[in-house]
Amino acid sequence: MSLDKNDFLHLCRLSRLAPDASVQEEMAQQCSRILAYMDKLAEVDTTGVEPLYSPVIHESAFRDDVAVRRAERSDILADAPASDGAFFIVPRIVEGK
Template sequence: MAENKTISPEAVAHMAALSRLSVSEEEQALFARQFGDILGYMDVLARVDTENVEPLYSPAQHAAPGREDQAVNRRIRREVLANAPEQDGEYFIVPRIV
């Protein structure tokens, strides 16, 4: 698969300290190996020829909307005012705030 990069346990301890994490010596050795594997795989990906590949901005295929956007007034004034505690037939009546 990928060649192993070497990350020292001291580097892992430094990253853990910067992240304010406590990491045991066993975990430092494990994470050093895992970080090395990840960096080795990044080298494999870096060698892939992507010269003639169009950028992919989203993996999902987005279909065009099914209808035109149009502003539509769907409410009738009297229906809206019917829910008001006080109204004058045209507008809501609210307490005056000074």
């Protein structure tokens, strides 16, 4: 599989990444080479094989849904790049006056 410039920019948009124009071509080529290698999997006959998404072999652990306070709001907001002491602050989302 080879990625052209548009494919690559689409992937960047999906990933919320914007690599500098000077490295885009190199990154696209690296990704293309890696994906070309991945095509090796087509050699394997997987007819009827169930995908294995997790090696967990025990049953899902159920527990009572009990509310637990694990942290204080102030401790969590202390790591925020911007906060008003009660909420995370981000750039305006709804345009207007």
